[in-house]
Amino acid sequence: MFFESIRMSLKNITKNKMRSVLTMLGIVIGVVSIIALITIVQGATKNISNEVIELGGNKIYINVFGTALKQGLTQKDVELIEDLDNIRGISPTISGKATVVYEGKLIENVIVEGKNEVYFKADPDLLSCGRTINILDLESKNQVAVIGDNLVKELFFGVNPIGEKLIVNGVTYTVVGTFKASTGFSLGSTNDTVAIPYTTALRSLGVKSISTLDAYLDDTSLADQTIVEIKGILNRAFNYNEDAYSIYNMGDIIESFQSIMSMMSTLLVGIAAISLIVGGIGIMNMMLVSITERTTEIGLRKALGATPFAIRLQFVLEAIFLSLIGGIIGLILGMLLAFVLAEVMGIKAPVSLSTNLLAIGFSASVGIIFGYMPARKASQLNPIDALRSL
Amino acid sequence: MNEIFTMEDICKSYYTGYEELKVLKHVNLIVYKGEFISILGPSGSGKSTLMNIIGCLDTPTSGKYTLSGINISETDDIQLAKIRNKEIGFVFQSFFLLPRLTAWQNVELPLIYSGIPKNKRKEKAVDMLHKVGLSDKINNLPNQLSGGQQQRVAIARALVTDPTILLADEPTGALDQKTGISIIKYFEKLNKEGKTIIIITHDINVASYANRTFNILDGKLSEQVRFSNVL
Numbered sequence: 001m002f003f004e005s006i007r008m009s010l011k012n013i014t015k016n017k018m019r020s021v022l023t024m025l026g027i028v029i030g031v032v033s034i035i036a037l038i039t040i041v042q043g044a045t046k047n048i049s050n051e052v053i054e055l056g057g058n059k060i061y062i063n064v065f066g067t068a069l070k071q072g073l074t075q076k077d078v079e080l081i082e083d084l085d086n087i088r089g090i091s092p093t094i095s096g097k098a099t100v101v102y103e104g105k106l107i108e109n110v111i112v113e114g115k116n117e118v119y120f121k122a123d124p125d126l127l128s129c130g131r132t133i134n135i136l137d138l139e140s141k142n143q144v145a146v147i148g149d150n151l152v153k154e155l156f157f158g159v160n161p162i163g164e165k166l167i168v169n170g171v172t173y174t175v176v177g178t179f180k181a182s183t184g185f186s187l188g189s190t191n192d193t194v195a196i197p198y199t200t201a202l203r204s205l206g207v208k209s210i211s212t213l214d215a216y217l218d219d220t221s222l223a224d225q226t227i228v229e230i231k232g233i234l235n236r237a238f239n240y241n242e243d244a245y246s247i248y249n250m251g252d253i254i255e256s257f258q259s260i261m262s263m264m265s266t267l268l269v270g271i272a273a274i275s276l277i278v279g280g281i282g283i284m285n286m287m288l289v290s291i292t293e294r295t296t297e298i299g300l301r302k303a304l305g306a307t308p309f310a311i312r313l314q315f316v317l318e319a320i321f322l323s324l325i326g327g328i329i330g331l332i333l334g335m336l337l338a339f340v341l342a343e344v345m346g347i348k349a350p351v352s353l354s355t356n357l358l359a360i361g362f363s364a365s366v367g368i369i370f371g372y373m374p375a376r377k378a379s380q381l382n383p384i385d386a387l388r389s390l
Numbered sequence: 391m392n393e394i395f396t397m398e399d400i401c402k403s404y405y406t407g408y409e410e411l412k413v414l415k416h417v418n419l420i421v422y423k424g425e426f427i428s429i430l431g432p433s434g435s436g437k438s439t440l441m442n443i444i445g446c447l448d449t450p451t452s453g454k455y456t457l458s459g460i461n462i463s464e465t466d467d468i469q470l471a472k473i474r475n476k477e478i479g480f481v482f483q484s485f486f487l488l489p490r491l492t493a494w495q496n497v498e499l500p501l502i503y504s505g506i507p508k509n510k511r512k513e514k515a516v517d518m519l520h521k522v523g524l525s526d527k528i529n530n531l532p533n534q535l536s537g538g539q540q541q542r543v544a545i546a547r548a549l550v551t552d553p554t555i556l557l558a559d560e561p562t563g564a565l566d567q568k569t570g571i572s573i574i575k576y577f578e579k580l581n582k583e584g585k586t587i588i589i590i591t592h593d594i595n596v597a598s599y600a601n602r603t604f605n606i607l608d609g610k611l612s613e614q615v616r617f618s619n620v621l
């Protein structure tokens with residue numbers, strides 16, 4: 001009898017094709033929006049947090065604004081921070097703008113950053129070719145440079161830049177390496193940068209002190225304590241003027257970003273769920289119409305010995321199939337939509353199994369919930385009233 | 391003699407607004423195994439109402455109805471469905487065939503609810519259609535059949551579960567006289583083979599085929615004394 005009920009309900013769905021399709025549309029739209037929204041939001045969150053983590057989840061950023069008496073950190077201050085327990089390394093940045101010339105080609109306002117070897121060691125994937133700036137370069141204040149991808153394209157078109165001479169603010173540097181092209185949302189893009197040893201930069205950029213520091217941690221979980229210690233050093237350096245510097249921790253930023261994104265996705269899914277409920281009401285409506293139309297049939301089936309359960313089963317199955325077929329169509333369209341959106345946004349957004357199960361489960365339960373009431377109504381019809389309704 | 395059912399003091403009222411419409415008034419009836427009974431009465435006298443109560447499609451307002459030893463007023467929906475399925479074969483005036491199902495699929499319907507496996511169902515349905523003389527129409531849809539043929543499909547459907555009693559509510563009402571007589575003759579044959587049958591009619595000719603005839607007038611049932619019985 002169970003298979004019989006399945007057959008009967010499918011037959012009825014296919015008999016009223018137009019009506020079934022329109023009814024399913026509500027579910028399709030609901031499921032498409034749930035799948036696409038979840039996938040895109042999850043994908044975007046993941047992509048952005050990956051980028052941010054790449055920038056350094058184990059990093060503490062220190063910005064120094066200085067006071068009237070003391071403009072930035074001295075070499076000594078940096079060494080104090082470097083000596084703290086949880087610090088693996090310190091990467092100071094000294095930056096300025098410069099005019100860069102190579103064989104008569106000139107670019108103005110190029111960002112020149114003084115870096116140390118710690119910066120290059122923190123990310124082994126930084127370079128596309130050549131070598132990094134190393135401790136020897138720093139100690140002997142060598143005039144060497146690692147240049148960004150855009151500069152390679154603009155200045156060294158068709159030439160291997162390694163070993164070439166580049167003139168920065170009138171001083172000649174040897175190009176020893178090139179940065180990999182940064183993509184996507186990258187906040188710390190190196191595409192337009194010229195990196196030189198920071199010791200060299202202190203001399204040639206005319207900067208006397210250090211104002212930007214990245215501190216790499218050994219143990220991210222101890223970040224809070226390390227920040228307190230760094231604050232102690234900075235307070236002493238700037239005479240307890242807390243406005244002279246700012247410190248922030250990448251881990252905290254990632255966490256708060258992720259919690260905002262998960263709140264967003266909950267909200268969006270909630271909105272999508274409302275459209276599924278609207279779809280469910282559509283199914284309920286169609287079932288009620290169908291039952292009114294088939295009152296005589298129901299009466300006859302009951303007269304021939306159909307139990308209330310058999311009648312209920314037939315109609316609940318009909319509702320479940322309607323919403324399940326809608327759910328599967330929605331799933332396929334939702335995955336397509338998510339794929340297209342991901343391509344357009346340039347992110348990776350794979351549809352997770354749990355999202356699929358959620359969508360299928362959701363649509364099936366919409367069928368059960370919204371199909372049950374009409375099915376119950378049908379099963380409770382008095383056979384003789386139903387037969388007489390013709 | 392074996393009793394199929396007994397009705398004691400059955401009353402049925404309908405309530406339209408504040409008014410009570412008494413359709414059946416204190417009906418008493420005992421039907422025995424193998425009887426062929428006709429109930430004769432004018433339109434609106436309560437024939438269908440009585441038949442629906444006998445067929446467990448409707449419930450009396452008061453009185454006791456016992457079918458195959460079961461007190462019907464004390465049964466639940468599930469038992470009632472079983473009784474309709476196993477004990478009763480119902481033939482309606484307007485056939486009530488499902489238009490989207492073929493002849494054999496219509497006949498098979500009650501067997502679905504008896505839980506008979508699919509291949510057995512078709513076999514039984516086709517067999518039954520053969521008995522009512524429709525071997526060549528098993529795959530026809532109802533609208534491809536004449537009225538008499540449709541009523542035969544309906545009879546096959548009523549008989550396919552081999553019910554204790556066959557109830558027919560004006561089975562010839564929608565048919566021409568010749569077709570009607572052939573249907574009644576078929577009932578007569580079934581009765582000779584041992585089936586208990588009750589038919590409702592307002593046609594005295596049709597009623598005369600039965601071995602007992604009741605008159606119903608204004609909701610009151612009375613047995614018609616037969617000339618042959620008196621002799």
Ligand SMILES: Nc1ncnc2c1ncn2[C@@H]1O[C@H](COP(=O)(O)OP(=O)(O)O)[C@@H](O)[C@H]1O
Binds near residue numbers: 406438
């Ligand atoms: N559901 C109902 N509600 C109100 N009155 C009804 C209902 N069913 C039948 N009746 C009334 O009961 C009376 C008997 O009907 P019925 O048993 O169908 O008569 P018959 O079959 O003898 O023509 C009629 O007057 C009819 O109008």
Ligand SMILES: [Mg+2]
Binds near residue numbers: 437438439
């Ligand atoms: Mg009638």
